[in-house]
Amino acid sequence: MCLGIPGQITEITDPSRLMAMADVSGVKREVSLAPVADRPLEALVGEWVLIHVGFAMAVIDEHEAAETLEALRGLGEAQEALEAMEEGARAFDEPAKVEAAQ
Amino acid sequence: MRYVEEFRDPKAAKGVLAAIARVADEIGATRDAPVRIMEICGGHTHAIFRYGLDKLVHEGIEFIHGPGCPVCVLPMSRVDECVEIAERPGVIFTTFGDAMRVPGSRKSLMQAKADGCDIRMVYSPLDALELARRNPDREVVFFGLGFETTTPSTALTLQQAAREEIGSFSVFCNHITVPPPIKALLDDPHMQLDGFVGPGHVSMVIGIHPYDFIARDYGKPIAVAGFEPLDLLQSVLMVLEQIRDGRAEVENQYARVVPEHGNPVSLAAIADVYEERPSFEWRGLGEIDASGLRIREAYRAWDAEEKFGIGYAVGRKKVEEPEGCACGAVMTGRIKPTACPQFGRGCRPDMPLGALMVSSEGACAAYWTYGGARVVEPAE
Numbered sequence: 001m002c003l004g005i006p007g008q009i010t011e012i013t014d015p016s017r018l019m020a021m022a023d024v025s026g027v028k029r030e031v032s033l034a035p036v037a038d039r040p041l042e043a044l045v046g047e048w049v050l051i052h053v054g055f056a057m058a059v060i061d062e063h064e065a066a067e068t069l070e071a072l073r074g075l076g077e078a079q080e081a082l083e084a085m086e087e088g089a090r091a092f093d094e095p096a097k098v099e100a101a102q
Numbered sequence: 103m104r105y106v107e108e109f110r111d112p113k114a115a116k117g118v119l120a121a122i123a124r125v126a127d128e129i130g131a132t133r134d135a136p137v138r139i140m141e142i143c144g145g146h147t148h149a150i151f152r153y154g155l156d157k158l159v160h161e162g163i164e165f166i167h168g169p170g171c172p173v174c175v176l177p178m179s180r181v182d183e184c185v186e187i188a189e190r191p192g193v194i195f196t197t198f199g200d201a202m203r204v205p206g207s208r209k210s211l212m213q214a215k216a217d218g219c220d221i222r223m224v225y226s227p228l229d230a231l232e233l234a235r236r237n238p239d240r241e242v243v244f245f246g247l248g249f250e251t252t253t254p255s256t257a258l259t260l261q262q263a264a265r266e267e268i269g270s271f272s273v274f275c276n277h278i279t280v281p282p283p284i285k286a287l288l289d290d291p292h293m294q295l296d297g298f299v300g301p302g303h304v305s306m307v308i309g310i311h312p313y314d315f316i317a318r319d320y321g322k323p324i325a326v327a328g329f330e331p332l333d334l335l336q337s338v339l340m341v342l343e344q345i346r347d348g349r350a351e352v353e354n355q356y357a358r359v360v361p362e363h364g365n366p367v368s369l370a371a372i373a374d375v376y377e378e379r380p381s382f383e384w385r386g387l388g389e390i391d392a393s394g395l396r397i398r399e400a401y402r403a404w405d406a407e408e409k410f411g412i413g414y415a416v417g418r419k420k421v422e423e424p425e426g427c428a429c430g431a432v433m434t435g436r437i438k439p440t441a442c443p444q445f446g447r448g449c450r451p452d453m454p455l456g457a458l459m460v461s462s463e464g465a466c467a468a469y470w471t472y473g474g475a476r477v478v479e480p481a482e
């Protein structure tokens with residue numbers, strides 16, 4: 001949970017909320033660019049960022065991204081992060097049990 | 103040297119290991135009188151075990167595993183409070199998956215979910231906020247957990263909730279900070295530490311200066327490190343060289359990701375939303391002064407503790423740790439996980455008793471997963 005995972009920004013999805021789509025090892029995930037939005041958002045498209053729980057925390061170079069991914073894979077943490085992203089997507093379609101009971 | 107071959111750059115690793123051995127010999131570190139280096143971050147603990155670094159380095163170097171795993175230091179009482187919130191009618195309780203299995207005194211979140219509470223695992227606090235947008239008639243609570251790496255994400259999410267005036271969203275804040283427990287450990291007369299490997303991704307947010315006191319006030323070296331085995335070895339070498347040269351400084355081995363002054367946007371968001379609590383309870387370490395964060399007055403409407411009248415907002419119950427559990431002693435490096443009477447008996451990853459067995463970053467889980475010869479104590 002404490003380790004960020006590298007992803008590549010593919011497009012800006014909502015400039016007012018600083019949101020963008022990132023490609024994280026083939027998984028598409030919307031992320032917030034707020035922590036790295038000290039430059040025009042468009043300039044971040046194509047850049048690699050270190051993503052931590054849905055926020056781009058740092059811009060990194062491609063080489064660093066590749067090495068970090070490999071280190072995370074070695075630890076099994078890359079898989080964990082990707083699973084958490086997929087699990088997170090399921091949070092929305094889960095039936096709302098409490099509501100149904102009322 | 104069996105495992106060095108699986109490193110990305112075995113040749114470089116061997117070079118650093120040789121340099122470590124040289125300096126360790128120069129300063130007279132031996133198995134019986136080792137240099138004790140604490141890796142603060144649970145991610146580093148995981149990497150050390152995964153790559154067997156503790157067995158690869160000179161025998162005069164001992165790794166002491168620090169308290170840097172937020173899941174591991176979460177006290178039972180806080181898990182109980184989560185369950186209590188989740189049981190309130192109309193609540194959707196959202197959490198990182200890591201926290202689901204941490205035992206509480208009554209039940210874990212996993213058990214509460216099985217018992218019918220609407221508990222959902224999310225990847226990001228932004229997902230929790232989105233759930234609140236989509237379910238305006240429900241109270242959506244996010245379990246904010248983690249060190250400074252995670253804190254900006256909940257701060258930025260809360261700011262967004264405030265901007266959109268989403269009143270049905272709140273955060274149960276359990277954010278903690280790295281420097282205070284380090285200070286507590288350094289103040290502990292039973293603790294013998296010679297240097298530190300500093301957390302990489304926490305430092306990406308806070309920069310390296312929050313560790314200045316370690317060098318200045320306690321005369322101990324620290325090197326902030328990345329997560330590759332080579333990063334860790336290099337930072338160990340940096341610490342050893344400082345010891346040899348009689349220096350105590352904050353060095354940045356991970357400068358390619360960690361800016362000296364951290365991330366300004368994240369720091370501003372944290373300062374805007376959170377303030378220090380007078381004290382906060384850590385599993386195994388007890389209450390530590392100024393070690394936790396709470397939501398400021400201006401954002402009280404989004405503070406789950408206030409909203410539900412729970413936790414530090416009201417009187418807290420002290421919850422005893424389970425019988426025979428040595429999490430505190432392991433967390434402070436006083437004993438190794440295998441010395442806990444429950445290790446592998448009452449406590450295993452599939453039925454954890456203590457939180458150190460739950461997370462892959464916990465020392466006990468690391469010992470268990472990468473068990474066998476590598477974790478057997480050095481033979482006499």
Ligand code: SF4
Nearest residue numbers: 428429442449456466
């Ligand atoms: S083995 Fe279990 S009970 Fe013992 S210290 Fe580790 S986590 Fe705690």
